[in-house]
Amino acid sequence: MDPEALRSASDANLVVAIGRFRAEALEEVYRRHAGAAFGLAQRILNDRSLAEEIVQEVFLRLWNDPERFDPARGALRSFLLAQVHGRSVDLVRAESARRSREEREARRAVPVDHDLEREVWELTLGEHVRGALTALTDDERSAIELAYFGGHSYREVADILGQPEGTVKSRIRSGLGRMRDVLKDAGLVGAEGPWHEH
Amino acid sequence: MARALTAAELEELLGAYAIDAVDDDERAQIEAWLDRSPNARRDADELRETASLLAQSDDDVPADLWVRIETHLGDPADLSAGDQGDASTGRGVPPLRLGEVVDLGARRDATPPAARSRRRPWLVGVAAALALIIAVGVGVVAGSRLDDQDQRIDQLAVGMEKRSMERAALAATMQPGARTAELAASDTDPMMAKVVVTPDGHGYFMSDGLPALASGRTYQLWAVMGDAPGSAVVSAGVMGAKPGVMAFTTDAGVTGFVVTEEPSPGVVRSTQPPMLQGRLA
Numbered sequence: 001m002d003p004e005a006l007r008s009a010s011d012a013n014l015v016v017a018i019g020r021f022r023a024e025a026l027e028e029v030y031r032r033h034a035g036a037a038f039g040l041a042q043r044i045l046n047d048r049s050l051a052e053e054i055v056q057e058v059f060l061r062l063w064n065d066p067e068r069f070d071p072a073r074g075a076l077r078s079f080l081l082a083q084v085h086g087r088s089v090d091l092v093r094a095e096s097a098r099r100s101r102e103e104r105e106a107r108r109a110v111p112v113d114h115d116l117e118r119e120v121w122e123l124t125l126g127e128h129v130r131g132a133l134t135a136l137t138d139d140e141r142s143a144i145e146l147a148y149f150g151g152h153s154y155r156e157v158a159d160i161l162g163q164p165e166g167t168v169k170s171r172i173r174s175g176l177g178r179m180r181d182v183l184k185d186a187g188l189v190g191a192e193g194p195w196h197e198h
Numbered sequence: 199m200a201r202a203l204t205a206a207e208l209e210e211l212l213g214a215y216a217i218d219a220v221d222d223d224e225r226a227q228i229e230a231w232l233d234r235s236p237n238a239r240r241d242a243d244e245l246r247e248t249a250s251l252l253a254q255s256d257d258d259v260p261a262d263l264w265v266r267i268e269t270h271l272g273d274p275a276d277l278s279a280g281d282q283g284d285a286s287t288g289r290g291v292p293p294l295r296l297g298e299v300v301d302l303g304a305r306r307d308a309t310p311p312a313a314r315s316r317r318r319p320w321l322v323g324v325a326a327a328l329a330l331i332i333a334v335g336v337g338v339v340a341g342s343r344l345d346d347q348d349q350r351i352d353q354l355a356v357g358m359e360k361r362s363m364e365r366a367a368l369a370a371t372m373q374p375g376a377r378t379a380e381l382a383a384s385d386t387d388p389m390m391a392k393v394v395v396t397p398d399g400h401g402y403f404m405s406d407g408l409p410a411l412a413s414g415r416t417y418q419l420w421a422v423m424g425d426a427p428g429s430a431v432v433s434a435g436v437m438g439a440k441p442g443v444m445a446f447t448t449d450a451g452v453t454g455f456v457v458t459e460e461p462s463p464g465v466v467r468s469t470q471p472p473m474l475q476g477r478l479a
Contacts, residue, residue, distance in 0.1 A: 039257035147219035173213030
């Protein structure tokens with residue numbers, strides 16, 4: 001596959017090429033999505049070296065098991081980010097990682113800033129995502145950001161916010177659901193999403 | 199083991215599940231539920247995709263990270279864990295097991311071309327023998343990888359085709375003049391499948407949670423032609439043991455659809471009672 005064809009290939013075609021053991025296809029997927037993957041892992045783990053390991057693991061897993069990506073269930077970018085998120089949260093919740101992270105945070109003496117609006121400000125899709133975020137109540141936003149970027153379970157979020165578990169659970173559900181509806185109407189989620197193949 | 203969650207509780211937890219904020223026991227129950235409910239699975243996928251849009255800001259990736267990944271591309275996949283976990287999150291995958299960081303630049307520097315050219319002549323014979331052994335070994339591995347490759351490409355192709363079919367079915371549903379039939383075991387049972395027929399006779403069958411049949415059995419779709427008792431019923435397609443979305447063509451006179459379970463590869467005329475049926479609206 002020549003470099004120009006690689007650049008213009010869809011994500012789905014690149015995954016098929018990865019299935020044929022074409023390393024340059026994986027490199028192109030890496031070029032497109034590693035930045036977001038690394039950014040998410042680093043945000044959750046607050047540790048560059050662990051974030052690098054997670055990104056390395058997720059891309060090697062795509063190389064070894066490309067058939068785990070089901071294009072019917074979403075875009076490749078979402079698939080990769082979901083894996084990065086899941087593995088990062090696993091690490092955060094491991095007691096040793098949690099301890100060292102807390103120690104690092106304490107040393108920095110600066111609270112981790114989970115400002116969703118800042119997080120999405122520079123995105124190409126920022127305007128739409130910001131619009132979707134305005135559909136949330138403050139309580140919904142706090143619950144989602146603590147769980148998603150903080151790597152906390154909803155029970156831990158309830159503890160942190162001093163709210164009942166059931167309330168937090170509902171707020172995450174309703175908040176994400178409302179965001180989904182707004183982004184879906186804008187054609188950013190679902191079959192017409194920005195990272196889907198057309 | 200925690201208590202079994204109710205359907206309402208599972209639904210309520212879907213948001214937390216989509217952002218990995220549930221505990222292991224809850225996750226296991228939710229995933230078992232998602233396996234049974236395609237609608238809930240679609241919901242979970244969309245919520246996860248929504249969450250992923252929050253994380254689109256790129257960070258500067260360390261310059262040597264790709265080199266490290268590339269170094270490991272030839273490593274065999276670790277299949278020892280057995281449980282491959284949930285494909286969408288990487289959960290249940292083996293713990294991080296990464297090789298040492300290799301500085302390829304340093305490695306290349308350590309063996310300059312001049313040094314390689316000064317190898318002793320007798321080493322050439324040993325190297326040739328080793329090369330032969332390695333070549334045989336690589337041949338065996340390559341054969342096995344080709345088998346893997348065929349399987350991988352088949353699975354990927356199925357995924358792509360399925361998605362393209364789903365898109366076509368969705369487009370048909372929205373086409374002006376399209377008629378739909380909701381198929382259920384009876385009027386009081388929940389819908390298990392939907393059929394849409396466009397004015398030009400293109401039809402799509404969409405399963406909504408039909409259970410997989412045993413080996414050697416298949417679902418078959420029948421079109422009912424007309425309203426009168428004893429109307430002709432013609433086969434619209436054999437759908438396999440676990441149907442998803444299937445395309446077919448039909449006539450403008452079709453008034454409804456019936457699904458039966460048949461021995462594979464299907465029958466010309468069915469003697470089975472309808473499993474599902476529904477009229478075109």
